[in-house]
Amino acid sequence: MDFLNRLQPVALLVLRFVLGAILIAHGYHKVFGGFHHHMEMVGSLGLPSWMAYLSAGTEFFGGIGIVLGLFTRFFSLAFVIEMGVAIWKVHFKNGLTGQGGYEFPLSAAAIALALVCFGGGPWGFNFGKGGGGWGKGKKG
Helix, strand or coil, X not given: CHHHHHCXXXXXXXHHHHHHHHHHHHHHHHHCXXXXXXXXXXXXCCXXXXXXXXXXXXXXXXXXXXXXXXXXHHHHHHHHHHHHHHHHHHHHHHCCCCCCCCHHHHHHHHHHHHHHHXXXXXXXXXXXXXXXXXXXXXXX
């Protein structure tokens, strides 16, 4: 079991890279080229249209931050909230596994929640408790 415990930093790194890549991919088109459409879609959900800025920023710039291990918990929490709203407003009516269902946003939110709870691991540009720079994590 000690071997698996030693792999925990690697697991957090994998979670960061996977979630960050997904966020960047989904946010890229919202930030570069499709923002007007995204803003209209957010407004059509009964939410203020300006919230599209939060959504697009969370996905694209938050994804970059998560990959780098920069403010991982902050960006991950923002994404958990975003996915909660997306499930509530868009996906829930389609069921868990139906076309447009909420299985993917739920699993991405679960990854983000794990990063909120455990942090991004020792390999990243961590700030605050347990961080301090590239490769500097908690010891002990």
